[in-house]
Amino acid sequence: MPKTFTKTTLSNGLTVLLKEIHTAPLISSWVWYRVGSRDEVPPLTGISHLVEHMQFKGTPNYPAELMDKAVARDGGMRNAFTYLDWTTYFETMPADKIDLALRLEADRMTNSLFDEKEFSSERTVVISEREGNENEPMFQLGEAVQQAAFRVHSYHHEVIGDMADLKTMSREDLYKHYRTYYVPNNAVIGVAGDFKTKEMLARIKELFGGIPKGPTPPRLLRPEPEQRGELRVTVEGPGETAYLQVTYRFPPASHPDFFPLSVLDSLLAGPTNLNMFGGGGISNKTSRLYRALVDKEFAVGLSGGSTTTIDPYLYYLALTIHPKRKPEEALAALDEEIKRAQNELVSKEEITRAIKQARANFAYGTENITNQAFWLGFAEMFASYDWFETYLEKMSSVTPKDVQRVAREYFRPQARVVGTYLPTGNGESK
Numbered sequence: 001m002p003k004t005f006t007k008t009t010l011s012n013g014l015t016v017l018l019k020e021i022h023t024a025p026l027i028s029s030w031v032w033y034r035v036g037s038r039d040e041v042p043p044l045t046g047i048s049h050l051v052e053h054m055q056f057k058g059t060p061n062y063p064a065e066l067m068d069k070a071v072a073r074d075g076g077m078r079n080a081f082t083y084l085d086w087t088t089y090f091e092t093m094p095a096d097k098i099d100l101a102l103r104l105e106a107d108r109m110t111n112s113l114f115d116e117k118e119f120s121s122e123r124t125v126v127i128s129e130r131e132g133n134e135n136e137p138m139f140q141l142g143e144a145v146q147q148a149a150f151r152v153h154s155y156h157h158e159v160i161g162d163m164a165d166l167k168t169m170s171r172e173d174l175y176k177h178y179r180t181y182y183v184p185n186n187a188v189i190g191v192a193g194d195f196k197t198k199e200m201l202a203r204i205k206e207l208f209g210g211i212p213k214g215p216t217p218p219r220l221l222r223p224e225p226e227q228r229g230e231l232r233v234t235v236e237g238p239g240e241t242a243y244l245q246v247t248y249r250f251p252p253a254s255h256p257d258f259f260p261l262s263v264l265d266s267l268l269a270g271p272t273n274l275n276m277f278g279g280g281g282i283s284n285k286t287s288r289l290y291r292a293l294v295d296k297e298f299a300v301g302l303s304g305g306s307t308t309t310i311d312p313y314l315y316y317l318a319l320t321i322h323p324k325r326k327p328e329e330a331l332a333a334l335d336e337e338i339k340r341a342q343n344e345l346v347s348k349e350e351i352t353r354a355i356k357q358a359r360a361n362f363a364y365g366t367e368n369i370t371n372q373a374f375w376l377g378f379a380e381m382f383a384s385y386d387w388f389e390t391y392l393e394k395m396s397s398v399t400p401k402d403v404q405r406v407a408r409e410y411f412r413p414q415a416r417v418v419g420t421y422l423p424t425g426n427g428e429s430k
Contacts, residue, residue, distance in 0.1 A: 005376065005385060006197050010205060012213040013185025017376040017385060018200055019192040021369055027193030028092040028373035031105045032381060034188075035181035036085045037159045038310065039220060044169055046161015047177050049082040050126055054174060055089065056080070057118040059111040062104060064118070074100055081276075082159055085310045086381045092370045095194040099203065105189075106207040109182055119171040127166050133158075137235075137243055137421045138318065144233045145245050145419035149314055153224040183214030190376025193369050224312065231417045236424055242321040243421040244299075244330055248411050250315040253308035253382045259394045260402035261306065261315070261410060263354050267346060267403065268337065269304025269317060271358040275366060276374045282361050286353070289317070292337050297322045298330040308382050315410070327420045341407040346400045359392050 005019040036048050058064035071078050076093035078101070089108075091101035133139040143158055150156035160166075189208070191200060227249070251257050265272055270284025284290050284302065293299040301320035307313060319330050346354075366372060379388040 004389070006201070007385065008201065010184065010209050012209060012211060013183075014208055014211075015188040015380065016201065016204055017188065017190045017380070018195075018197050019190075019372060019376060020195060020197055021192055021372060022194050024369060025095040025194050026092060026369045027095045027098040027191065027195055028090060028370045029098060029101050029105070030088055030090040030190045030373050030377045031109070032086055032088045032188040032190070032377040033181055034085070034186050034381065035087055035177075035217070036083050037157060037161075038085050038154050039181070039217075040154055040157070040161070041220065042157075042162065043165045044173060044177070045157045045165045046126070046130075046159070047165075047169060047174060048087055048181075049159055049161065050123065050166070050169070051174050051178050051182075052080050052082045052087050052089075053122045053126060054114055054119060054178075055108055055112055057115060057122065058113055059107050060113070061107050061111065067104060070100060071104075076101065084155060084159065084307075084313070086378075088377065090370070090373070092373075098191075098193070098195070102203060102207050106211070109184070109187070109208070110211055112178060112182075114171055114175045114178065116171050119174065123166060123169075126160065127163070130160050130163055130166060133160065137237055137239055137241070137423075138245075140235050140237055141243055141245050141419045141421040142316075144235050145247055145316075145417050146314070148231045148233050148419070149227075149247055149249075149417045150224055152222050153311065154220050154222060155224075155309075155311065155313060180214075181217050183217070184208060184211050185213045186217050188377045188380045190373050190378075190380075192373035192376060227415050230413045230415075233417065233419045235419065235421050237421065238425075239423040240425055241323075241423055242327050244319040244321060244327045245419040245421075246317045246319075246331070246334065246416060247314040247419075248416045250306050250313050250410065252311055252313070253387065254310075257406050257410070258306075258308075260398045260406045262358055263351065263395065263398045264341065264403050264407055264411075265304060265306060265315065266354040266358040266361075267350065268341065269302060271354075271361040272305035272307075273361055274308060275362070275371050276378070282357050288337050288340075289334065293319065293330060293333055296333070298325050298333045308378075310382050327422075331418065335413075338407070338411050342404065342411065344404075346403050348400070351398070351400050351403060355395055355398060359395050362391060362395075 007017050009015050074097040078091040080089040268289050270287045299319040300322050304317040306315045375388045379385045
């Protein structure tokens with residue numbers, strides 16, 4: 001396969017990936033930092049997400065009230081995200097306006113103010129966000145399941161953090177976190193769109209190359225011990241609807257088994273969309289679990305999926321239980337389909353369809369320039385851009401025996417967590 005991108009590392013350790021795409025006069029630029037909730041322990045859970053919020057509060061060169069207006073005035077869009085393993089910031093701009101985005105990101109890599117009043121205000125915003133989440137049954141259930149699944153590893157807590165930590169962390173805590181992880185040798189820039197590589201690389205060197213390299217950030221090494229038996233958790237709360245969430249251990253994205261497990265995901269629940277901005281929009285109504293659980297009225301809704309992570313994480317299946325059924329009935333029906341995948345080889349026709357759907361969901365979502373730039377840096381967070389470039393090839397090589405093997409190895413009751421949300425009715429908790 002001919003090389004379609006350019007990758008280089010500046011003298012200060014900043015990794016730069018560039019991909020020319022001349023289909024439209026647009027450029028999307030992403031800056032990634034290798035820091036997320038994986039790097040947090042109490043009493044600072046949620047600090048990466050709060051630092052992300054503070055990165056929109058201005059620098060001496062670009063006050064907060066000017067940053068968004070400047071991008072919008074030039075016809076661009078911008079946003080940021082914090083997740084388990086990373087934090088990222090992006091701008092997609094008309095090609096002749098991208099220099100503004102590059103200047104903004106180079107500036108806030110090192111010059112963010114973290115004003116005390118802005119910090120107090122933004123912390124209140126995040127606390128309100130957490131309070132809103134706590135009113136949602138699936139958030140309550142998901143958090144309980146995640147905490148049960150990870151006793152040791154820092155994937156234990158939600159990205160938004162624990163309420164106790166959000167209320168007690170200080171402006172100084174955030175600024176220290178920022179200075180520790182927002183250094184060029186802990187960052188990746190991915191730019192895709194209508195530009196010339198030589199000129200773009202020269203401009204990035206000019207803007208980012210003078211930022212000093214920082215000490216290598218610390219990393220938490222707390223591998224999760226092997227789970228030795230099924231765990232069950234029950235959450236009670238307001239409402240009239242019961243929910244079920246079942247999670248199985250899932251390998252990191254760099255593991256070879258990620259690909260047959262992705263085909264199994266497509267077979268069972270419909271293909272997971274790994275793209276940040278949309279995918280193929282493929283329905284899961286032909287999936288095995290939809291036919292067995294929704295069509296037969298054990299559940300009124302079904303979703304499933306995995307995510308790409310550095311360390312082993314989780315594959316989840318979430319069910320909205322049918323009013324006529326109990327969670328135990330839906331779980332029994334789900335288990336029958338899991339056993340079927342473990343005991344019977346998938347037919348050639350069915351695995352071909354599952355692979356085709358997973359490939360299409362992936363491919364459709366990578367067509368736009370923003371997603372192309374997204375993948376340049378995203379793949380570097382857990383593997384390398386080669387992972388993205390060989391994804392379709394690896395999916396196509398999966399066999400029925402591969403799917404059966406991973407179903408037996410990973411979808412064992414002894415290594416799963418089953419969470420149930422039981423409604424108390426009348427909109428009130430017991």
